[in-house]
Amino acid sequence: MKKxxxxxxxxxxxxxxxxxxxxxxxxxxxxxETRFKIQEYARSVNxxxxxxxxxxxxxxxxxxxxxxxxxxxxxxxxxxxxxxxTAIEHNYKVIICITNDSFSKEKETLEMLSNGSVDGFxxxxxxxxxxxxxxxxxxxxxxxxxxxxxxxxxANEIMCDKVITNNFExxxxxxxxxxxxxxxxxxxASAISHLKVSQDLYRGYKEGLxxxxxxxxxxxxxxxxxDHYSGYESMLQPLFEQGSIDAILAxxxxxxxxxxxxxxxxxxxxxxxxxxxxFTNGVLARHSNPRLSTISQHGEIMGATATSLLINRLExxxxxxxxxxxIETHIVERDTTIPxxxxx
Amino acid sequence: MKKxxxxxxxxxxxxxxxxxxxxxxxxxxxxxETRFKIQEYARSVNxxxxxxxxxxxxxxxxxxxxxxxxxxxxxxxxxxxxxxxTAIEHNYKVIICITNDSFSKEKETLEMLSNGSVDGFxxxxxxxxxxxxxxxxxxxxxxxxxxxxxxxxxANEIMCDKVITNNFExxxxxxxxxxxxxxxxxxxASAISHLKVSQDLYRGYKEGLxxxxxxxxxxxxxxxxxDHYSGYESMLQPLFEQGSIDAILAxxxxxxxxxxxxxxxxxxxxxxxxxxxxFTNGVLARHSNPRLSTISQHGEIMGATATSLLINRLExxxxxxxxxxxIETHIVERDTTIPxxxxx
DNA sequence: TTGAAAGCGCTACCAA
DNA sequence: TTGGTAGCGCTTTCAA
Numbered sequence: 001m002k003k004x005x006x007x008x009x010x011x012x013x014x015x016x017x018x019x020x021x022x023x024x025x026x027x028x029x030x031x032x033e034t035r036f037k038i039q040e041y042a043r044s045v046n047x048x049x050x051x052x053x054x055x056x057x058x059x060x061x062x063x064x065x066x067x068x069x070x071x072x073x074x075x076x077x078x079x080x081x082x083x084x085x086t087a088i089e090h091n092y093k094v095i096i097c098i099t100n101d102s103f104s105k106e107k108e109t110l111e112m113l114s115n116g117s118v119d120g121f122x123x124x125x126x127x128x129x130x131x132x133x134x135x136x137x138x139x140x141x142x143x144x145x146x147x148x149x150x151x152x153x154x155a156n157e158i159m160c161d162k163v164i165t166n167n168f169e170x171x172x173x174x175x176x177x178x179x180x181x182x183x184x185x186x187x188x189a190s191a192i193s194h195l196k197v198s199q200d201l202y203r204g205y206k207e208g209l210x211x212x213x214x215x216x217x218x219x220x221x222x223x224x225x226x227d228h229y230s231g232y233e234s235m236l237q238p239l240f241e242q243g244s245i246d247a248i249l250a251x252x253x254x255x256x257x258x259x260x261x262x263x264x265x266x267x268x269x270x271x272x273x274x275x276x277x278x279f280t281n282g283v284l285a286r287h288s289n290p291r292l293s294t295i296s297q298h299g300e301i302m303g304a305t306a307t308s309l310l311i312n313r314l315e316x317x318x319x320x321x322x323x324x325x326x327i328e329t330h331i332v333e334r335d336t337t338i339p340x341x342x343x344x
Numbered sequence: 345m346k347k348x349x350x351x352x353x354x355x356x357x358x359x360x361x362x363x364x365x366x367x368x369x370x371x372x373x374x375x376x377e378t379r380f381k382i383q384e385y386a387r388s389v390n391x392x393x394x395x396x397x398x399x400x401x402x403x404x405x406x407x408x409x410x411x412x413x414x415x416x417x418x419x420x421x422x423x424x425x426x427x428x429x430t431a432i433e434h435n436y437k438v439i440i441c442i443t444n445d446s447f448s449k450e451k452e453t454l455e456m457l458s459n460g461s462v463d464g465f466x467x468x469x470x471x472x473x474x475x476x477x478x479x480x481x482x483x484x485x486x487x488x489x490x491x492x493x494x495x496x497x498x499a500n501e502i503m504c505d506k507v508i509t510n511n512f513e514x515x516x517x518x519x520x521x522x523x524x525x526x527x528x529x530x531x532x533a534s535a536i537s538h539l540k541v542s543q544d545l546y547r548g549y550k551e552g553l554x555x556x557x558x559x560x561x562x563x564x565x566x567x568x569x570x571d572h573y574s575g576y577e578s579m580l581q582p583l584f585e586q587g588s589i590d591a592i593l594a595x596x597x598x599x600x601x602x603x604x605x606x607x608x609x610x611x612x613x614x615x616x617x618x619x620x621x622x623f624t625n626g627v628l629a630r631h632s633n634p635r636l637s638t639i640s641q642h643g644e645i646m647g648a649t650a651t652s653l654l655i656n657r658l659e660x661x662x663x664x665x666x667x668x669x670x671i672e673t674h675i676v677e678r679d680t681t682i683p684x685x686x687x688x
Numbered sequence: 689t690t691g692a693a694a695g696c697g698c699t700a701c702c703a704a
Numbered sequence: 705t706t707g708g709t710a711g712c713g714c715t716t717t718c719a720a
Contacts, residue, residue, distance in 0.1 A: 363698080365699060393698070
């Protein structure tokens with residue numbers, strides 16, 4: 001079976017193609033009568049306009065290109081959900097490309113999609129791009145009138161809308177929370193020391209300690225790069241051998257869980273004598289035993305916000321100023337932190 | 345800045361548009377000299393053909409539409425990864441739509457994308473569609489020459505390529521494994537009794553018991569529908585109150601973890617006096633404490649296979665027979681099962 | 689109120 | 705070897 005086109009309808013209704021086009025677009029150039037007749041027939045054959053023809057004609061596709069480093073990561077999945085939902089609500093489709101943290105894949109995909117496939121992009125930088133600091137491909141894209149919105153892993157030097165979280169602040173708050181609940185020897189553990197998220201959290205951690213009057217103890221810090229979770233426990237081991245640890249702030253859930261495992265093995269009670277907070281609120285936290293307290297990054301909201309920014313820009317004719325949206329993080333207290341009594 | 349078109353190049357090079365088109369397509373109709381000159385110039389301005397124009401001309405988009413119930417689910421994320429990877433390898437893009445298990449969203453999306461946006465679909469049925477058994481929209485899509493490949497949640501009545509796992513068999517093997525490792529009172533727990541996966545696993549569980557000579561004890565079966573994980577523990581409680589449980593087969597990781605939590609609380613040792621196997625190998629299993637043994641469904645392979653089937657069909661001119669691919673599951677033994685000694 | 693024609697960017701057929 | 709033209713499906717301007 002072949003898809004119905006305007007031509008087919010025109011022939012059937014004994015009118016011209018342009019009449020059909022106008023009738024279906026409810027133009028008042030066309031008489032009520034013919035309009036009705038044509039619309040009726042179109043419905044009966046379930047006519048749907050060919051979106052490619054429309055895109056070519058209008059030079060807009062109502063499609064958003066998404067470049068995301070990885071898809072197995074729960075945070076990204078949440079962002080994607082937020083993007084997809086908001087896009088559909090505004091009658092946009094999404095083309096998703098996974099960069100696998102590769103610079104060249106990011107660049108090639110961006111170029112590929114820049115040729116009529118999408119109206120704009122939502123991007124979180126590939127790890128390699130972040131390290132390389134090479135983001136010229138994005139400037140070029142923007143020059144070609146394809147707006148870009150970046151979220152989470154953003155490039156400061158690119159002038160575009162951004163959606164970020166204040167990770168520095170989040171870590172600081174987490175540390176203070178731990179201090180308020182009585183912790184004195186708070187460790188910091190990162191297996192992704194090369195990434196900006198981790199660096200921001202680390203700075204926040206230190207600042208949090210300073211502001212609460214605790215000292216920064218290098219023996220309580222593991223700030224390194226370990227690429228597979230199977231290495232987390234041995235990475236963390238030293239923290240537990242110097243005697244004084246009573247809490248940990250980890251840059252991801254997996255590291256936090258590994259720390260809890262060691263603590264439990266050593267006979268520590270959670271949260272009575274060992275507290276843990278993990279960065280980003282994913283699936284693991286909810287189902288771990290005990291359930292991990294986390295800093296939530298609100299992925300879905302980030303995705304929705306990024307999409308709104310982009311669509312806004314696409315649909316406004318006048319030049320828009322650059323917008324940076326900060327999405328507040330918040331701490332989800334579960335079973336690995338001692339609730340702080342509200343002091344009056 | 346405006347994208348370069350063939351017209352622009354033609355003007356610059358003082359040749360006709362069709363000459364440019366042919367030159368860039370390496371047609372030997374064009375002399376080596378002009379061909380080189382044109383190609384050189386095209387490269388210098390970084391010419392990329394407009395994909396919309398190509399799609400309209402060729403009536404093929406090199407785009408695959410993906411309809412997936414949910415994206416926060418690790419299994420689906422894995423499938424998606426497999427799809428995206430294989431698609432890109434064959435120079436296809438993917439448009440992803442999340443149906444949220446809604447029949448109407450599935451139907452509408454399918455119709456929306458059927459108009460020139462994609463060349464074919466890869467689908468896992470929405471829960472609502474599976475329950476309603478209303479899959480007419482897929483027959484219509486196929487009638488319009490848009491091939492469909494279904495995976496995991498498939499509709500038997502639709503004649504299309506499919507990628508499935510033998511869940512019945514998987515459950516049977518899991519039960520036998522538990523029996524071989526010494527378990528005698530194996531429970532079955534499902535919170536998604538309304539879904540076909542769950543029903544297949546349940547049948548496999550019972551068959552496994554029968555084949556190993558154990559009896560089916562209703563007190564060891566919880567087969568119900570609980571929509572939020574917070575209700576899992578109370579759902580499972582009865583299993584632990586009738587005294588004889590020593591293992592569980594759960595239809596998802598979350599239920600398995602909830603069961604482990606109860607068992608640990610009751611002072612049982614895992615796996616010494618309580619074993620657990622969860623269906624589908626996700627993130628939770630790897631990071632739980634102890635690490636959960638699972639039945640792995642190989643999501644990435646399923647995605648890759650589905651994509652190959654689709655692309656194969658798209659790129660072959662002659663009628664292809666319907667193909668059904670069965671992806672073998674296998675048991676990933678971690679710390680919640682007792683390794684079975686190989687008996688000779 | 690209706691329709692013819694041009695054009696979005698590209699390819700392919702046919703003529704020169 | 706090169707170029708003109710038609711056409712993919714649609715919208716829009718202008719003429720009838």
